[in-house]
């Protein structure tokens with residue numbers, strides 16, 4: 382099952398493994414992608430990854446979260462990205478690569494952007510920022526910027542675009558009742574809170590044409606008591622699918638939610654602890670057509686769990702940290718490896734990320750022993 386082909390619209394995919402959007406910290410302060418990024422994506426392609434989603438790329442400077450973040454905010458970035466997508470396709474004609482587009486809204490770090498706006502002026506205790514509520518003109522301007530960046534992604538040779546509508550960034554801020562307290566046409570009900578995402582999607586569709594795959598990463602819970610609820614998530618997902626999304630990757634959390642619940646939470650997982658957003662993800666997909674491609678992200682580690690997810694109707698599984706440790710993960714799983722080597726130690730997040738995010742335990746030869754460990758076979762089948 383893991384190696385069955387599938388499709389998002391007319392984009393064919395060779396297997397069910399998706400490298401989830403993972404900030405590589407490898408673009409320069411003007412947003413130009415570095416050489417290390419090309420090497421990382423080529424390695425993932427050679428390793429058999431069906432779909433590679435880039436680390437989040439900002440669509441305009443006031444939506445930037447980090448100084449070394451990817452970007453697609455100007456036409457000057459089309460050629461450098463084209464060189465990267467061409468290298469990926471040459472390394473593996475079967476691999477596909479999607480650009481993940483984001484505006485950070487209230488989660489833009491003050492060190493990376495000067496103005497911070499959001500749907501509503503809701504204080505973020507994590508960053509200490511109280512954003513300014515956006516005007517209608519600003520909302521419309523950001524929608525246009527998403528569309529312009531989606532077109533750039535297409536012209537740069539990306540096979541698809543994934544809108545980052547999860548993790549508390551701007552689209553997610555509009556979808557969440559916690560961060561969207563508006564009472565105009567952009568807030569006040571599930572469909573009004575979804576309007577921004579729908580308008581972004583429509584504008585991107587107009588820019589890239591009918592058949593180009595547009596997908597989204599979506600929170601199935603904000604992990605906040607006043608965040609999006611399970612009923613609301615199901616309705617939101619159905620609205621977005623109806624508006625023309627090609628696939629949804631489900632995740633959870635926003636910066637303000639407890640750190641120990643973050644999608645990249647620390648700690649090695651038993652199979653029973655894997656796929657930690659599964660319960661909420663099931664609710665999110667409740668009202669979607671059976672054949673609509675929905676994938677899950679967050680702590681998916683063993684073959685047995687992956688197979689169970691596909692058996693119950695998820696179309697794909699998206700993994701992040703395991704691909705930092707093993708860019709050739711798909712080939713290794715194909716050869717029978719029972720689970721990923723990554724033990725979620727989070728040294729990739731906490732350690733030195735120059736020139737690109739990496740796995741210190743692999744670099745220092747501390748991790749690969751795990752793959753041979755006899756306990757693994759037992760873990761994976763339990």
Ligand SMILES: Cc1cc2nc3c(=O)[nH]c(=O)nc-3n(C[C@H](O)[C@H](O)[C@H](O)COP(=O)(O)O)c2cc1C
Nearest residue numbers: 401402403404436437644645678679680700701702
């Ligand atoms: C270093 C790092 C950078 C990340 N950057 C992004 C990102 O740019 N976009 C995104 O949607 N998620 C990002 N995430 C979250 C992951 O995509 C994923 O949702 C999370 O790590 C859970 O998956 P995992 O348990 O397989 O790592 C990042 C995670 C890590 C570890």
